[in-house]
Amino acid sequence: MSRLFDDASSQYLNVATAAVTTTPCTLACWFYADDANSNNYLLAVGDGADFDYDLFAIRAVGGVDDFIWATALAVGIGDQAKSTATYAANAWNHACGVFTSSTDRAAFLNGANKGTNATSVAPTGIVLTRIGASPVTSGGSPFQLMSGRIAEAAIWNVALTDAEVAALARGVSPLRIRRASLQGYWPVYGTGSPEPDYSGTALHMTLTGTPAVADHAPVMPSWGLDLGWVGAFTAAAPGGATWPGWYQSRGGWF
Amino acid sequence: MATHRIPILGWGTVPDTSGNVFFEPYDVKATNDVWDRLVCIFNDTATRLGLRGGFTVPKNYVGTANLIVVWTATATTGDVVWDFDYRAVGGNDTESLDQAGTQEAVTATDTAPGAANRRLEASMALTATNLAVDDEVTFELFRDGVAAGDTMAAAAIVFQVLFEYSDA
Numbered sequence: 001m002s003r004l005f006d007d008a009s010s011q012y013l014n015v016a017t018a019a020v021t022t023t024p025c026t027l028a029c030w031f032y033a034d035d036a037n038s039n040n041y042l043l044a045v046g047d048g049a050d051f052d053y054d055l056f057a058i059r060a061v062g063g064v065d066d067f068i069w070a071t072a073l074a075v076g077i078g079d080q081a082k083s084t085a086t087y088a089a090n091a092w093n094h095a096c097g098v099f100t101s102s103t104d105r106a107a108f109l110n111g112a113n114k115g116t117n118a119t120s121v122a123p124t125g126i127v128l129t130r131i132g133a134s135p136v137t138s139g140g141s142p143f144q145l146m147s148g149r150i151a152e153a154a155i156w157n158v159a160l161t162d163a164e165v166a167a168l169a170r171g172v173s174p175l176r177i178r179r180a181s182l183q184g185y186w187p188v189y190g191t192g193s194p195e196p197d198y199s200g201t202a203l204h205m206t207l208t209g210t211p212a213v214a215d216h217a218p219v220m221p222s223w224g225l226d227l228g229w230v231g232a233f234t235a236a237a238p239g240g241a242t243w244p245g246w247y248q249s250r251g252g253w254f
Numbered sequence: 255m256a257t258h259r260i261p262i263l264g265w266g267t268v269p270d271t272s273g274n275v276f277f278e279p280y281d282v283k284a285t286n287d288v289w290d291r292l293v294c295i296f297n298d299t300a301t302r303l304g305l306r307g308g309f310t311v312p313k314n315y316v317g318t319a320n321l322i323v324v325w326t327a328t329a330t331t332g333d334v335v336w337d338f339d340y341r342a343v344g345g346n347d348t349e350s351l352d353q354a355g356t357q358e359a360v361t362a363t364d365t366a367p368g369a370a371n372r373r374l375e376a377s378m379a380l381t382a383t384n385l386a387v388d389d390e391v392t393f394e395l396f397r398d399g400v401a402a403g404d405t406m407a408a409a410a411i412v413f414q415v416l417f418e419y420s421d422a
Contacts, residue, residue: 218271218275221277
């Protein structure tokens, strides 16, 4: 399942630890916007400040241009890369922001439609990670809350390649992309609070409000599936030995 | 001769992009909330919903090939139409894996469980000679909501997809 966020009810997921604090980094998630005119923070890290914000974020900016924005702000000033195509409301889309350096960021919609931006922005003081709302506040409250579903959110401390971003948008699990660099992975199955982080860094997300559970994004299972016993036969084992049968699990032979 | 069954939802499994086929923990739809393994959901729609994947035909394959969908539902009335389309590619540097078209499409109509969450098997016979040892089989399993026979007004919950065959 995913989580269905109601922007009128101040619903979002939060952990008071930053998955990443600087470039290079990549933020990605699936989203299903149910309001074409809503500006939505999808996934972000930020300093939590009430002004002079510092953050990295991917946003679905409905009502402005319906592009995916990959935004970097430092002391409230910054810029964003924008995807070159618009997203469709009431359908699953994949958003990704690749922040390669302080002068190189890119936004992707559905694994393609890449837009870039080179304005020099170097956020500092990043302390939290958030899904479904800004990682900073205005008058003490997060803003531009998500209206719709979010699932399969992930953050890496590297800049993924265009091909890796395309793979994510074709349904490949984040756990299968640069696993060693994955700093946070929240499938958002909707089974409870906190929503677990399966990356190994244990940045479990606490629910604010009660976002409803909803149908999940079209993503392959996170951990692979067990192919089980594949028959009684003799097969060559690594190193030249032979074994009377092999068991295939998670893509490997055991 | 013995009959074997192997699970075929391997690492290459991926839902179509409809948003109506997806994986979720079983305790979302189950009531006991104990066994929260992942299951694959096929929503009730008026379209064909697909789950794509592939498997390798085992070394001891001889014939009598069947495709088994192990599934259930919370509804207890209506039918589900399953459709399994596949193509097998064999050889070593002789046949392209980049194929267009389907080698065979088989269907089965299975009735909703008599009580919610009971285990069901829907079986579809495959043409045995389409398959050979070590063939790479690429498939798509559909719930065919376009078919008039698909009448169950609830999600189909797939636990497993099995390839059944006999050896020598």
